[in-house]
Amino acid sequence: MLKQRILNDVKTAMKAKDKPRLGTLRLITAAIKQREVDERIELDDTQVLTILDKMIKQRRDSISQYEKAGRAELAEQEQREIEVIQDYLPEGLSDAEITAMIDEAINATGASAMQDMGKVMGQLKPKMQGRADMGKVSGLVKQKLAG
Incomplete structure (x- = not known):
């Protein structure tokens, strides 16, 4: 532990x-x-x-x-x-890994608009906690859902 x-x-x-x-x-x-x-x-x-x-x-x-x-x-x-x-955080995720995980979460939740952001972040947070800057991840998800 x-x-x-x-x-x-x-x-x-x-x-x-x-x-x-x-x-x-x-x-x-x-x-x-x-x-x-x-x-x-x-x-x-x-x-x-x-x-x-x-x-x-x-x-x-x-x-x-x-x-x-x-x-x-x-x-x-x-x-x-x-x-x-x-020292106590797991190894960080690369930008490519983050992008792949975001795409996977968007597809899994069927997200298509900004109002779906909570569903996507809810799926990503447990997988990325301590391995990525969640503020940055949130910005990337916003870009994908807005674009």
Whole structure:
């Protein structure tokens, strides 16, 4: 399980005195625990991937804000955190794989217009979670359905 792997890596980082990595791993475990406590559930790998995706998105937003404010050192810190988080995501999909999966989902759902976007995204999200930028995927689906 992904969650167990993260917890094991926390111990490894503590033993290695790798403070930057340990800090990021603790942020991840805190986010997982928070959701488990709030919802009174044990998270599975898919739910953990959702959290990791959200954490990466937040850091990308922060990086752009820090760069606009001329705070390069803070942007670099966020980038290092992204690199640690990405260690736990499955290998990313290529553009060709994303396009093929979108076409397959459109055909499977019979989508033909923008109002069908929810059906298409509903089918794609579980397959692509943690492997593709869902914002980018959403834009590609919009283009296909609009065109």
